[in-house]
Amino acid sequence: MIKRDIIILDYGSGNIGSLVNMFRHIGASVHVVSEAAAIPKNSALVLPGVGHFGRAAEKLENSGLAEAVVSRAVVGTPVLGVCVGMQLLLDYSGEGNAPGLGLIKGQVRTFDRDQFKEPLPLPNVGWRFADPTSDIGNRLLANMPRRPRFYFTHGYHAECANPADAIMEANYGYRFTCAVASGNITGLQFHPEKSHAFGMTLLANWIKIINDQ
Amino acid sequence: MINRRIIPTLLLRGNGLVKTRKFADPVYLGDAINTVSLFNQKMVDEIIILDIDASKQGRGPDFEMIERLASQCFMPLAYGGGITTVTEAARLFRIGVEKVVLNSAALGQGTLVQEIAAIYGRQAVVVAIDVVTYGGSPGLRRPADGAMIPLSPSVHALRAQKAGAGEILIQDVTRDGTRNGYDIALFRSISDIIDVPMIALGGACDADDLTRVITEGGASAAAAGSLFVFAGQKRAVLVSMPEFPDDDDDDGWIASSNATLEEIDHTDTRRSCRRICALTVLDDTDPNFEIDAEGVSLLARKGQEMLSNRRLAGEAGQRRIKQITERAKAEGRGKEYDCIIGLSGGVDSTYVAMMVKELGLRPLALHLDNGWNSNTAVLNIKRIVDILDIDLHTYVINWGDMWDLQRAFFKASLPDVELITDHAIIASTYQVAAKHGIKTVIFGVNITTESIMPEAWSYSKRDAAHIRAVHRKFGEHKLTNFPLIDPWDFTRYQRLQGIHYESLLSYIDFDKKKAVEELREKLNYEPYPRKHGESRFTQFFQEYYLPEKFGFDKRKGHFSSLIIAGQMERDEALRELQTPLYPELLRQEQDVEYVRSKLGLSVQEWHDILTAPPASHDDYPGYYTRLKQLRRLRRALPF
Numbered sequence: 085m086i087k088r089d090i091i092i093l094d095y096g097s098g099n100i101g102s103l104v105n106m107f108r109h110i111g112a113s114v115h116v117v118s119e120a121a122a123i124p125k126n127s128a129l130v131l132p133g134v135g136h137f138g139r140a141a142e143k144l145e146n147s148g149l150a151e152a153v154v155s156r157a158v159v160g161t162p163v164l165g166v167c168v169g170m171q172l173l174l175d176y177s178g179e180g181n182a183p184g185l186g187l188i189k190g191q192v193r194t195f196d197r198d199q200f201k202e203p204l205p206l207p208n209v210g211w212r213f214a215d216p217t218s219d220i221g222n223r224l225l226a227n228m229p230r231r232p233r234f235y236f237t238h239g240y241h242a243e244c245a246n247p248a249d250a251i252m253e254a255n256y257g258y259r260f261t262c263a264v265a266s267g268n269i270t271g272l273q274f275h276p277e278k279s280h281a282f283g284m285t286l287l288a289n290w291i292k293i294i295n296d297q
Numbered sequence: 298m299i300n301r302r303i304i305p306t307l308l309l310r311g312n313g314l315v316k317t318r319k320f321a322d323p324v325y326l327g328d329a330i331n332t333v334s335l336f337n338q339k340m341v342d343e344i345i346i347l348d349i350d351a352s353k354q355g356r357g358p359d360f361e362m363i364e365r366l367a368s369q370c371f372m373p374l375a376y377g378g379g380i381t382t383v384t385e386a387a388r389l390f391r392i393g394v395e396k397v398v399l400n401s402a403a404l405g406q407g408t409l410v411q412e413i414a415a416i417y418g419r420q421a422v423v424v425a426i427d428v429v430t431y432g433g434s435p436g437l438r439r440p441a442d443g444a445m446i447p448l449s450p451s452v453h454a455l456r457a458q459k460a461g462a463g464e465i466l467i468q469d470v471t472r473d474g475t476r477n478g479y480d481i482a483l484f485r486s487i488s489d490i491i492d493v494p495m496i497a498l499g500g501a502c503d504a505d506d507l508t509r510v511i512t513e514g515g516a517s518a519a520a521a522g523s524l525f526v527f528a529g530q531k532r533a534v535l536v537s538m539p540e541f542p543d544d545d546d547d548d549g550w551i552a553s554s555n556a557t558l559e560e561i562d563h564t565d566t567r568r569s570c571r572r573i574c575a576l577t578v579l580d581d582t583d584p585n586f587e588i589d590a591e592g593v594s595l596l597a598r599k600g601q602e603m604l605s606n607r608r609l610a611g612e613a614g615q616r617r618i619k620q621i622t623e624r625a626k627a628e629g630r631g632k633e634y635d636c637i638i639g640l641s642g643g644v645d646s647t648y649v650a651m652m653v654k655e656l657g658l659r660p661l662a663l664h665l666d667n668g669w670n671s672n673t674a675v676l677n678i679k680r681i682v683d684i685l686d687i688d689l690h691t692y693v694i695n696w697g698d699m700w701d702l703q704r705a706f707f708k709a710s711l712p713d714v715e716l717i718t719d720h721a722i723i724a725s726t727y728q729v730a731a732k733h734g735i736k737t738v739i740f741g742v743n744i745t746t747e748s749i750m751p752e753a754w755s756y757s758k759r760d761a762a763h764i765r766a767v768h769r770k771f772g773e774h775k776l777t778n779f780p781l782i783d784p785w786d787f788t789r790y791q792r793l794q795g796i797h798y799e800s801l802l803s804y805i806d807f808d809k810k811k812a813v814e815e816l817r818e819k820l821n822y823e824p825y826p827r828k829h830g831e832s833r834f835t836q837f838f839q840e841y842y843l844p845e846k847f848g849f850d851k852r853k854g855h856f857s858s859l860i861i862a863g864q865m866e867r868d869e870a871l872r873e874l875q876t877p878l879y880p881e882l883l884r885q886e887q888d889v890e891y892v893r894s895k896l897g898l899s900v901q902e903w904h905d906i907l908t909a910p911p912a913s914h915d916d917y918p919g920y921y922t923r924l925k926q927l928r929r930l931r932r933a934l935p936f
Contacts, residue, residue: 097417101393105368111883134390135418168418205494205517207420207463210302211342235343235373237395237420237463278373278395280340 089127094118095147097140098132106277120152133168138180140168162268162294170271187269189245200257207239212254220265221251232282234274302518305525306345318474328668328696334369335536338672343373351379367393386413400425414461424457425466469499478502479510488515504539533689537679577857578870583751600748614804621799622656625737634661636737637730642674642831645741648812654685666693667718669834692725698779705771710912719758724780727790743802745862750854756914763919837892840878
């Protein structure tokens with residue numbers, strides 16, 4: 085059974101509607117919150133985000149939610165970052181040369197076209213397989229109906245300082261880290277809320293994991 | 298090949314969808330929500346919805362409609378039409394749209410592309426470009442008035458990319474709706490010079506073509522309309538997705554059911570019963586339940602009688618089928634078709650389709666799209682018409698009419714909401730038969746498996762006056778072209794035009810389980826995971842609405858029919874009735890939510906409908922209720 089409420093943080097960036105829709109669909113109790121004070125006690129936080137990293141970071145800071153996420157995270161509240169929301173979990177991004185929340189060690193960098201084995205358009209848009217590279221990656225990708233694939237749309241990707249924090253890989257031009265995790269913090273570069281049964285299963289797995297923690 | 302991104306592209310007009318040819322002559326495809334939900338169940342990669350009237354009418358997006366569509370999309374959704382400000386784009390992103398498609402707004406001097414890309418990222422902006430080719434050279438077309446602009450589409454694409462477009466959608470107007478195949482050279486000429494992903498749209502003819510525009514045309518994604526919404530040479534409306542046999546990416550993965558957080562709920566919510574028929578599983582949940590001295594329900598006795606009187610199995614049945622076949626062939630000589638069959642995608646109608654082909658008849662298959670088709674149904678229909686090589690005609694009911702009628706029946710608190718569709722099937726079949734000069738109408742009804750159904754649970758399917766009466770009281774607008782058939786129409790069709798109605802399944806030993814096996818073998822038929830799986834509405838209606846509001850479990854009628862036909866053991870039926878109608882509570886909630894929101898009922902309105910005291914069809918006028926009154930009157934008279 086679901087114990088924690090899922091709180092989606094609304095700081096003016098990101099597709100809140102799709103996330104709410106998906107969490108509801110899998111039977112979670114989900115709420116959208118735009119003020120730090122309104123975050124209930126026993127909850128799990130979802131940090132969405134699309135677009136420009138620098139702008140998103142600025143909005144998150146100005147909304148007062150950045151501080152709330154960090155203070156909750158350090159006391160063990162589960163946090164899930166999605167897309168730019170994942171990127172914000174890291175130390176720094178080249179997009180806008182801006183700092184992130186520093187909850188995961190590492191940086192966010194643009195796709196390196198020089199390393200591509202063949203010329204490919206950017207941003208990376210479309211469905212790609214995600215392969216687990218760690219135990220937590222395996223647990224998030226458990227019980228999939230088929231080989232898990234997810235919808236990606238991004239031009240930057242994570243580079244973890246600690247290899248153990250990289251939990252899934254995908255391939256676009258080369259293999260890159262597409263999901264990160266460290267303790268109660270999890271981040272997904274792709275959009276589970278737009279990835280059919282694969283996304284539903286992954287989010288349901290995440291909820292199970294955080295309720296077991 | 299995972300990089301093959303395939304995108305159905307749907308054109309929105311009001312509440313419905315249309316499909317154009319060369320950007321003109323729109324054909325009505327039915328309700329948008331059901332179509333989007335079907336594509337969602339088919340797990341398409343992505344979907345594009347374009348409102349083709351918004352810009353022309355100088356209005357913004359229909360946010361309410363888009364939000365309802367987005368709620369059915371568990372895949373990326375791009376929307377275009379009437380977007381002129383960042384505020385409108387922001388609202389779209391908030392309600393569940395991933396990408397905005399800009400066409401007119403990207404043509405002028407404005408900076409909307411730059412502004413949206415700066416705030417929401419370039420991945421959120423698709424610039425659509427309408428291309429018309431004259432003698433092999435592409436020209437740029439302005440969507441507002443169709444005028445040609447003296448600018449090369451490639452240059453415009455490059456400018457759009459520079460302005461911040463994350464993807465470029467090239468719409469080939471010349472081949473729109475033709476299914477002549479993509480103009481590979483055109484797409485190649487544009488994909489060669491841009492760095493962002495290009496989506497190709499216009500002319501797709503088959504699965505190979507979709508692959509070709511990606512491998513040879515340099516597209517990142519292949520989009521199409523007609524290919525996914527029409528089937529067969531007659532361009533019948535039917536949602537389908539091509540199957541790619543080489544998509545073999547499942548190795549080593551163990552299948553498991555859909556992710557759910559709820560435990561399976563086995564609580565039995567059905568009301569307890571005191572009396573049950575000794576022969577069948579009918580019980581006193583039927584308000585008219587009566588038993589004879591042997592404890593057998595009178596209705597079961599009636600069913601037994603009907604079976605022995607009217608069912609002709611064995612040789613007599615074969616003779617009857619031969620007669621029907623010969624008559625149909627004789628009357629159909631020189632015509633394109635000699636009979637018309639209904640095709641719902643269910644077992645019975647599919648079996649009839651196979652039978653008529655084996656009998657050497659030339660059928661026209663008629664499918665009624667009432668806006669509630671399930672994915673398995675459209676999948677089966679596609680396979681049936683392809684494998685049996687049958688011409689398909691889809692009769693698309695105006696969703697506005699269907700919406701109004703179903704809401705009216707719910708508000709009237711009536712049990713048989715399904716009679717609206719059943720009536721439309723009868724009416725449309727006669728209409729289409731008359732139009733094509735077809736004399737033989739073959740329905741999939743059969744006496745073997747449908748001999749028993751308590752009268753309180755259903756009402757005559759042939760009563761147009763009843764439908765009008767309920768609509769008059771609770772309907773909200775005038776019906777447009779909903780197919781209705783009155784007694785004088787029947788007379789005209791039957792007496793003047795010589796149309797007659799036949800049922801083939803009553804003349805064979807029709808065994809449903811065996812039939813499914815045979816269809817699987819011969820037609821690659823996909824059995825429905827649950828009963829009534831061909832319609833999302835029927836499922837909800839029989840498994841939720843009737844039991845919840847009226848305490849009726851229609852399975853009791855179906856199982857009882859099978860028991861007296863010798864196709865089911867009573868013990869088995871009783872066991873089966875113990876299993877809950879909805880094995881998963883979450884699934885039930887999803888279905889109820891889908892029906893409620895598709896019919897535009899608020900949570901409160903829906904609650905009121907479920908808790909209102911049940912009404913009887915006899916409370917509303919109609920030909921049949923009047924007939925019953927007359928009979929009662931006749932009985933009361935002393936002479």
